Structure formats: structure tokens, C-alpha cells
Amino acid sequence: VALSHEELYSAWSLLSTEERVEGFRLLSRPDAEDLFDTLDARDQSELVHALPEREQRVWIRLLAPDDVADLVQESEEEDRAAILALLDDSMRKEVLALLAYQEDIAGGLMNPRFARLRPEMSVDAAISYLRRQTAQSVENIYYGYVLDSRQRLLGVVSLRELVSAKPGTRVDEIMETDLVTVPEEMDQEQVSHLIAQHDLMALPVIDADGCIKGVVTVDDIVDVVREEATEDIQKLGGTEALEAPYLQAALVELLKKRIGWLALLLLMSFITARAMRHYQHIISTVGVLAAFVPVIISTGGNTGSQAATLVIRAIALEEVRTRDWWRVAQRELTAGLTLGLVLGGVALATVIMWNFLPRLFNGDDAFGENYMLIGLTVAASIVSVVLWGTMVGSMLPFVLKRIGLDPASASAPLVATIADVTGLVIYFSVATAILTGTLL
């Protein structure tokens, strides 16, 4: 049976390790190479470890040093030495150098193999030098990095410029010297901002002495942007960032990442129970007020998580910086007030309708002659709760950033829970203010 690598890839997530190896062996050699390239480091590691050592060597040697480093990082602690032993000396040195960096900084992302040129080379010498580099498995020969004798980066010249230049020209006459470079320790998120902003294909990584250590290419950045967005989304949902795809993550890991925030939020929500006990006398006097507690707190929670989500994403995209907090506060003050007035109006209308058309609401006995006071209490509480939720949601990310935490930790559930607790206090204070002398 002829099996294509696309077919196998699309079924990959459903297969056991044994089935994956079996399918992989059914592929033609070029198809197997295509599939191997397509797999992420985690899947590559699983597959390689399931193969006999002789085959392991073949597949590992297909990879660039940065990809081998990723594969090693995805392997179990005890298997790492075996993988490193498969490499030849120079490759092992490169991989070990990369493994010394954290995965999520420029140093951990860069490829240490790139094309090095000398400033005094002629264009023709440079082209034929680049040509030979392909044999040295340098992935990216589209840029030549022009270095002095101490490996300091002087400039960059693209293969495009080289082939378009007059034959006699020297490299340093056409190289670009106004360069965007990054230090080894730069966080991958910032690296991705720079690449996106300047529409770069590759970005050199420089140490403190101005020596070039490697090159980050845009195809690696696509993965970084996806990863960073995934982390932010998971944090927004109240989970710690998962390290593996959802279906691959061990169930115990998945639960560990989820229980922390949930338990903390549960304990926080007991403050609402405490607040409810505090206001019990109001509820026992005007029983109907209890009915609107869920409406008030979920409206506060919803507006809060909406505002938090918008602000957190804008901060992540660097559309909003810390110094913009006051502009955001002004916007959200206006937004919160407007949204509050509209939603308060909707609430008032609903209560009035409920009173006059009790049949619509399933034969409920409605709120008696004071329905207007009840409606006003609910509406005024909603205006305040929405305004407050919006302010908490939009400002908490700035507060977290200011004290050195990730703004994305201001998750929707956290903001919702904070808004719940304070929402109750607002509701019963408004009720006391409006109803004292009539119903209270």
C-alpha cells in the first residue's frame, strides 16, 4: 500500500508510538525526510528514540544544530547523552553551546551556522564562497555576514545584492552597515517584535563584544509567535502555560496547571460568602434582592474580563506601553460609563417588563408595588459594577507589569472573581442608599 507523508502526518495525533514507527517505515526515503522535517521537536524526539541506534544517527544528522538542540531538550533527561553521542565532534560542540542557553531567548533560538564573509572579498569570491557553504550544511546562504578578524560583525550583504552587483565590487562597498542586531539574552517575544516590525528575514545575535554568535531566521519566529500567543491565551483562561499540545500533555500535568488558580479563586470567592452573610439582614428584609445577586456579579465579571483581555493583548503586541496607562484609564472610564448606562437601561427595562408581563417570565409573582425601586436599585448597581469592573480589568494588567509580573496573569477568571466580591459590596450599598426608608 502506498502511503503518502501527508496522509501519515494528518493521522499522527491518533497513532501510538509503535504505529508511528510502523507508518514511518512504510514511507519512501524522500517522503520520510519530508515528514521528519514537518514534525515538531517533541514528535521527532519520540520517533528517533523508538528507532534502532543505527537509524537514529541517520535522522539526527539531517537536522541543523538548533533543531538538534530542540530535539535534545524535548528528550527525557536520561536519553540526552545517547543522542549527543550520535553526533560528530564539531556538531556536538555546537549543540552543547546552544543547550547552555535558555530555550526562550535569542541565544536558544539562533542557528550557529551562517555564512561568514570578509570585507575585502570581491563579489565574485563571495558568491563562490557562499556556493561552497551549501555543502557545509549552512541552511541560510541568503545573507552573508561580514566579519573582521576578531569575529565582530561589520555588515550584512544579501545574496540578492551580491548577484546584482558589478563583478569587480568589494563586499564592503555594498554591505549594509546600519544593522538591527539583538543580544543573546533577549527574550524571544521581543525578538519576534523586532522581526515583525522591520519585516526581516534574519536577525544576527551579538555578544557583549560585538561578536556574532548566530542568526535567528523568520521561519523560527513564526513558531515563537504562535507559542507566545498560546501561552498568553492559556494564562488568560486561568491555566498556567502548558508545555505540550493539549492532547499530548500528561493528564497529571494538565491538572497541576489548572488546579492552582481554581483553588485560589475558590478561596477568594469565599470572601463573597462572607459579604453575603454580612448583608443577610438586607436579604431577609427584601427577599427579592437575592434574586439579582447572580446578575450583578456576572455582569461585573464579564465587563472586567472583557476589558482585561483587550488591554493584555494590546500590551503583548506593544500597541500599549506602561506609560500609556493613563490614556487607557481615560478610555476605559468613558467606555465603562457608557457600557454601564446602556446595560443599566437594559436591566431597568427587563425588570419593568418582568413586572408587567409576569406570564412572559413563567408566571412569577413579580415584585409588587415597589418594582420601580427594585428596578432602579438593580440598574444603578449595574452602572457602578460595570464601571468598576472595567477599571479593575483594564488597570490590573498595568499593576502586574509594574511589579514585574506577566500582565497576562490578570486572567479573565481572576478579574471576574475580584469583580464578584466588590460587586456584592456595591450592590448592597446601592440597595441601602436607595431603599432605606421605603423597603428597608
Added chain:
Amino acid sequence: VALSHEELYSAWSLLSTEERVEGFRLLSRPDAEDLFDTLDARDQSELVHALPEREQRVWIRLLAPDDVADLVQESEEEDRAAILALLDDSMRKEVLALLAYQEDIAGGLMNPRFARLRPEMSVDAAISYLRRQTAQSVENIYYGYVLDSRQRLLGVVSLRELVSAKPGTRVDEIMETDLVTVPEEMDQEQVSHLIAQHDLMALPVIDADGCIKGVVTVDDIVDVVREEATEDIQKLGGTEALEAPYLQAALVELLKKRIGWLALLLLMSFITARAMRHYQHIISTVGVLAAFVPVIISTGGNTGSQAATLVIRAIALEEVRTRDWWRVAQRELTAGLTLGLVLGGVALATVIMWNFLPRLFNGDDAFGENYMLIGLTVAASIVSVVLWGTMVGSMLPFVLKRIGLDPASASAPLVATIADVTGLVIYFSVATAILTGTLL
């Protein structure tokens, strides 16, 4: 005063249009070009429209056809014709062809200028042809697309392969013919999956006859991945996707995108008020039960939004497909039960502690001799609500996808509100079951 383009760029979001133009004019010509390249289409459009017509022409002509098309799309309806009039005939034709595509499909993303080669060309002829292409402002000469006489795509050859090949070789001897291509109508999100999966630098766009229409390059995909993640995040937060960065969006637009879901969720939450009325007799008999209403509903909401967020992101990354719903359901059933038991235990412990250490809870009079029954009611409700919230949150995205809606519309606030309503019913049913005969 010497002003660098980085300084001006970093202040950009704080400046008025007039200040932007003024700053832009202070830059040296190369710096101004760098800055112009860095700006997104929206900012480019604003800047160009603020310049006199003579200068407009200069800046517009710096751009590739796909970037001009983006700029036109970001301009006001009435200004578009003026921009198109600045272009020369062939460029205008290309831009108009691109404008006919929607922005978010492969056709709207591709660059119609790319290097065309013939299969019978020699490698040397191909290199010198590519060399001349630079003068024709073809951005990407790293790939040559090999076409037959009817513009059908036969293969691709990289500049790298060309420079490494023996001089006498024909292009069709070294071209890659096993190609990944996409149709013009493919959604940009799918295009980005393909590029990320295959680590491609460029992807040809093909019409129904197999003719090449243009090329999508990886640097455009970085922007797409960011945009798509932003849309998903905004939807998860209960906002419709914004079309502009947060601080640039008109306040009225921002409010329109936010009020829809909030109003709908408010109306939905009135069902909880209806449910509370229905169970009023329980609350008036056992007043202390009202105190835990916010705890129950926020716990259900939190677990629901957590599960929804995880599943929605996994679907967006294609880690989980529609056919995986049953595996997800099994995972979440186990996860929901485990999380529920842990959280239920925490809740029971909290109620017991509250009863024995009322001082800790600010001198509350606690729950009397039946505190254990109250604690069990709360704990059992939390187990059920967490299990239910997890199932709703994880399955709703699949349901939405199945009926053709965006799974990301299963926003955290929507799931939380659904979990609220059903959480109340669960709570009072559990209370009835446990307390009938003792407290009820």
C-alpha cells in the same frame, strides 16, 4: 536636532498626525525610508494622505503591489481613487487585481511580482535573469518559479540551488517538483498553518487551472499569525474582533464591538434571577444557602472558561480536530471530576474551619449545629458544578464548529454565564436532596 527613525517610531503612538508629519520631515532620506517601511499599512496611509501630492507619489512608489493594496484598503473610501491615480499603469493593474480579493485569503496576501523561469533555461541564464529582476522591483528573488508557456507552475528552484549547481545544468534538472501550493481562496489562517508546518519561506498561490497568481512569503505570515491570535483572544474575552490597535480604534467602534455580547449575556443572566425566584422558598427557609450562591456560580464559571480556553486554542492550532471531540470529552470528564473533588474538598474544609474559627472570619455567627450538612451541600454542589462547567466549556467549541461558527465565539464570559445559570439549578437541587427532612 538629529532625530533617529527609532526615536520617532517609539514615540509614534503618542503623536498627532501633524506631529508625525513634522517628525517624518526631520529625518534623513534613508531614515525616512526605514521608518516608512516599519509603519503598518494604517499608519502609512495616514502619513501619505497628510503629505502633498508630489511627495505622496514618491512614497507610494517605494512599496510593493501587495503593500500598496493594503494601504489603499486602510484609506478612507473617498481617498482611494486619488492613491490609485498616483500609480503607473502596470502597477495600478496589479493593485486593482489584488484589491479584488478579500484581505484575509491567500489571494489578498500574495505578492504578484515574483521571478519566473522557463524549464529549458540554463542555470547561468537563470541567475543572470534573476539578477535583472531586482531592477524590476521583484522583492523575492530567492525562489525562481518555473512555468510552462501557459503560466502553469512546473517547479521551483531556489537561488541557493542555482548558485550551487554546475554551470551547464538546465533548470528543470534541478527544480523541485513536489510542491506545496495553495488556492487563491484559502483562508490566511490555513496558509499560516502550512507555512509553519513545512517551515517554508514562500508559498505559491495557484488558480483552478494550475496557473501561478502570486507568492505568499513568510514575513507576511508573521503578521497573519499575530492578527489571528489577536482576533481569537479578543473573541475569548467576549469582544468582537477589533479592526485597529486598541488605542487607535475610534471609541464608538470600540463600544460597538463590546456592547453586543455584554447585553446578550446580561439578558441571559436574568434567567438566573428567574431561577433564584423559583428557589426563593429554599433561601427563606435556610437563609445561609444564599451566602454560597456567588461561590457556586463563580467556581462553575471559572472552570468552564478555563476548559473552553484550552480547547479553543488547541483547535486553532490544529492540535485538536473535530473528530477528536470524544477524546477531549473523555479527558475533560476525568479532569472535571478530579478538579471537582479537589475543589469540593477545599470548600468543605473552608466551611468547617469557618464554623470552628468564626473569629478568623471576622466574628461571623457561623452556621449552627447543622454546619456539616451545609458544608456537604456546598461541597457536593461544587463537585457537580465543576464537572458540568468543564464539560460545557470543552464541548461548546466543538458544537459551534460543527454548526459552522467560529469556536472562539465560545468566549469565557459566554461559558461562564451558561455555567452560572445551570450552576444555580444544580446547587438548589443538591440542597433539596441533602437537606430535605433536616433543614428543609
